[in-house]
Amino acid sequence: MSRKNSGNQLIETRDGSHTVYSSQFDQHYHNPNGAVAESRYVFFEQTGLPEALSKQKDITILELGFGTGLNLMLLLDYYLSRQSEAHIRYYTIEAFPLKADLVQQFNYEDYLTHPQIARKVIALFDKLQKGLNHFTLLDNIDIYLFNGFFSDFNPDDSIRADYIFHDAFSPDTNPDLWTGKVFETLARHSHPNVMLSTYCAASKVQGAMAWAGWKIAKAQGALGKREMIVASLSDEPLSHLERINEERLARRYKEGDF
Template sequence: MKVEVKQTNDGSNTLFVPELNEHYHSVHGALQEALHVFIKHGLQPTLEQATEPIRLLEIGFGTGLNAILTLQTFLTQNHSVFYDTLEKYPLPEDLIKELHFENFMLNPELLDYFYKLHAAPWNETVAITGNFNLHKTHTDLETQTLPENHYHLIYFDAFAPEKQPHLWTDEIFRKMASALKPGGFLVSYCAKGSFKRSLKAAGLKVEALPGPPGKREMTRATKTN
């Protein structure tokens, strides 16, 4: 797919897909959205209850923003994480450089790690730091088999339901619910009623939480048993 680099309102960059008329992140602030949805309301509560290495699944590696912010968190943690991510359309190296993450990352050290995340080979586990292990799988969620009762946390960061409806079906959410450990979370920027109903139909407990800038709500779902 053809993509274009766009700056969002907090100064961070995202990508725009003309074919879908869709941005990879919120135009109100890519960085703010990722920190609020995935780190604050997903990773932080997962860390608070962690008693073993965290197993995390991201749907849509994209620009690597969620991954680098997760890695940043683990630079100051005694915990370790196995970060699995599924991506059907990996970005080319020249486009990754055009994102100019160095212009809005608060920690310059992160830039080296950012490029390591993207340079890591696909379909194998790579230790990016002593406690951050990355496994990028070049595939799509529909065909990928997920291990049962395996993940403490899922970042569901697919394009919007109206853009990729095949990724927002009851079957997809049953698959992810099965992959979560009891007590595990699924977090998403999306707050649509149909999405919440699918999560509930999959047996998850659903919370509507305050959204990032520009959005009233976001969603967190918990596997209760």
């Protein structure tokens, strides 16, 4: 969704870690109660990704909303802490990259076991070109950062995500990234046992996922939020979570009942 970019502001969240307030979308990039704490909980603790780093040889991750780069920093930190040897392919999309001078002020290194990781990711912001950018980090991690809109992102058909970080601005302010068509596209580029996680639990989003063929479960939300969503294309990865009625939600979404 195209809007005039009228500026961003660095904010300290309640756990001390930084986030950014976007006047363009009138939202914070992270939960004001804790940027690092929220990202760890939603995209790593709820998906089992840290454990997978110790076991799997190849992992593909697809992220909607590169934002501050925090999720990538945390991934690299877990990677080193687990002494992983996996080959990681990290695809991430960002339509409005942050300015390098703002990113330089982030304090994320204070929250990492391997603080040097933060500088490696922050350095990427100064190298971005329009379109697809390819970077290699830690020798075995390929970053494919698409600077543009999701609708213009045309990944290779061979891409099959094992994990999806759906970390876009909320459906109230950025509805284009929460439609059934978007989740249909994500499904087309995913393994059957993919784990998709998002901080959002809006009923319309659940309906869009269900319409696109996703299996959906609810989990406790992060830092004061009541719920969050974890989804897959198969039942097994969600067996430990509270499932919802996908058929009913898909029907309501198709009928426009949201």
